[in-house]
Amino acid sequence: MAFTDDFAQAGAAADNFDCDATGGWTALTGTDPGGTFQAATIALNTIQPLEGTGCLSIKSGNATAGLRGYYQDVTAGSRFIITQTTLNVWFNYAKGKGAQILTSTSGAVRLRLYFGGTVDWAEYNLTEAGNDSLNFGWQVLQCSGRNLNGGAVSGTWVNTASNWDREIHRVAIVFDVLNPNDAGADPGLLVDMFFTGNKIVVSEGTTGGTPATFQDLVDYQKIGGTRTGFPLGLVNLDGVFATLRCGLDIGNGTDGLNNEGYLQVGETFLLFNQWSAQVKHNIVVKNFAQLDFGEGESVIGVDGTNVAAVRGCQVVMPTDREDEVSTTLPAASDVSVENGGILNAYNTKFFRWRDIFLGAASDTSSTVELINVIFDSCETVYFRANTLDLANIEIYNNAQNDRNHCGEMIVSPDSCSDLLVHDCNEGIHFRATLTIPTYRAQDNTVYDLAILEGDTATLVDSFFDPDKILRLAA
Numbered sequence: 001m002a003f004t005d006d007f008a009q010a011g012a013a014a015d016n017f018d019c020d021a022t023g024g025w026t027a028l029t030g031t032d033p034g035g036t037f038q039a040a041t042i043a044l045n046t047i048q049p050l051e052g053t054g055c056l057s058i059k060s061g062n063a064t065a066g067l068r069g070y071y072q073d074v075t076a077g078s079r080f081i082i083t084q085t086t087l088n089v090w091f092n093y094a095k096g097k098g099a100q101i102l103t104s105t106s107g108a109v110r111l112r113l114y115f116g117g118t119v120d121w122a123e124y125n126l127t128e129a130g131n132d133s134l135n136f137g138w139q140v141l142q143c144s145g146r147n148l149n150g151g152a153v154s155g156t157w158v159n160t161a162s163n164w165d166r167e168i169h170r171v172a173i174v175f176d177v178l179n180p181n182d183a184g185a186d187p188g189l190l191v192d193m194f195f196t197g198n199k200i201v202v203s204e205g206t207t208g209g210t211p212a213t214f215q216d217l218v219d220y221q222k223i224g225g226t227r228t229g230f231p232l233g234l235v236n237l238d239g240v241f242a243t244l245r246c247g248l249d250i251g252n253g254t255d256g257l258n259n260e261g262y263l264q265v266g267e268t269f270l271l272f273n274q275w276s277a278q279v280k281h282n283i284v285v286k287n288f289a290q291l292d293f294g295e296g297e298s299v300i301g302v303d304g305t306n307v308a309a310v311r312g313c314q315v316v317m318p319t320d321r322e323d324e325v326s327t328t329l330p331a332a333s334d335v336s337v338e339n340g341g342i343l344n345a346y347n348t349k350f351f352r353w354r355d356i357f358l359g360a361a362s363d364t365s366s367t368v369e370l371i372n373v374i375f376d377s378c379e380t381v382y383f384r385a386n387t388l389d390l391a392n393i394e395i396y397n398n399a400q401n402d403r404n405h406c407g408e409m410i411v412s413p414d415s416c417s418d419l420l421v422h423d424c425n426e427g428i429h430f431r432a433t434l435t436i437p438t439y440r441a442q443d444n445t446v447y448d449l450a451i452l453e454g455d456t457a458t459l460v461d462s463f464f465d466p467d468k469i470l471r472l473a474a
Contacts, residue, residue: 007197145276251289312347
């Protein structure tokens with residue numbers, strides 16, 4: 001068992017996106033919407049490469065402030081579509097007591113992508129405040145989707161879905177220089193390894209046994225151990241604060257023989273800090289795999305043995321999460337438990353995700369246990385797991401999205417206590433004959449609940465507005 005991923009060097013091997021040679025890298029010249037490109041020099045640095053035998057060192061070719069840039073063409077057959085993947089690049093920056101090299105603007109470092117040829121381009125600003133946003137040393141910069149972060153476009157560019165879905169033929173990196181680094185002793189702007197991809201696969205940890213941890217994810221992305229080639233730099237853990245700039249598959253779903261995955265994340269604020277929610281970075285729990293947020297501890301009380309939710313998490317999407325009903329943008333990211341997967345969430349909040357699929361559409365073997373779990377500003381929660389245990393569940397703020405109902409239920413929970421739905425457009429849609437105790441609905445805009453025609457929902461010890469019941473025709 002091991003961690004794997006779908007990240008790979010951009011382009012073909014001969015394109016030099018591994019930055020182990022300067023071949024094919026050509027200086028940008030002329031004037032564009034951002035200004036006039038100044039002279040620059042590019043050299044191979046063999047002393048400080050992050051991976052391989054070298055990295056690119058870019059310096060100003062004169063003492064004039066302004067733009068510098070280099071481009072590399074992508075070989076046919078190795079091109080990519082930026083609405084389907086992320087493009088990442090390792091960048092080394094020197095800052096401190098010396099003169100500030102780059103401006104403190106969002107456009108200080110940019111990736112310029114050429115769509116469908118070498119004429120139409122769009123430019124991604126990779127930082128919020130240039131020099132002030134960048135760390136000293138090596139760091140990963142990322143772009144994806146249509147979130148240009150204020151970047152410019154070519155005069156011939158037309159912002160349409162068909163244009164965005166064209167293959168990338170050329171990649172350029174552009175710098176806005178404040179104080180030129182043209183002297184021999186000045187540090188270069190170092191660039192290494194352009195790579196594309198979307199997710200890490202956790203086939204580590206044994207379901208029902210010893211889990212992998214978030215620290216294991218951090219360790220995996222480095223060179224060495226089970227990972228070879230180049231480091232990812234997309235997973236960060238700082239105490240209880242974690243960021244993940246890619247999707248996550250738990251298990252690979254092929255069989256139960258050394259392909260399981262079991263990941264446990266506790267006491268963590270986990271931000272899926274992806275560049276653009278237009279490229280879906282899902283959490284998927286595969287067959288033979290298990291994902292735990294927080295922990296459930298057995299507690300003996302007056303009414304027997306119960307499970308107490310402890311060491312919980314917040315699992316958060318960025319603020320620019322796309323609306324799932326958009327006619328021009330891909331749907332935002334989901335959490336999915338596939339048939340045969342196991343999800344346990346204790347004292348956990350899911351914030352700003354699109355849909356939460358708790359079991360597959362025709363589920364026969366998945367297991368979901370949720371205790372003290374909040375779904376805030378998510379689109380719809382689908383309760384469909386073969387084994388489903390719920391306690392102290394709260395769903396709210398669906399009303400800010402365009403999806404009408406906040407949840408769908410097609411199975412009777414094995415256990416349920418206190419399912420609260422409030423401040424949504426509509427409450428849960430019950431789409432099968434089932435029984436559920438302690439369903440509470442209040443302050444929903446249109447309906448508190450809906451029932452599919454021909455089916456019966458038996459609600460025990462529940463309350464809702466009898467004038468806010470919808471009968472579903474289909």
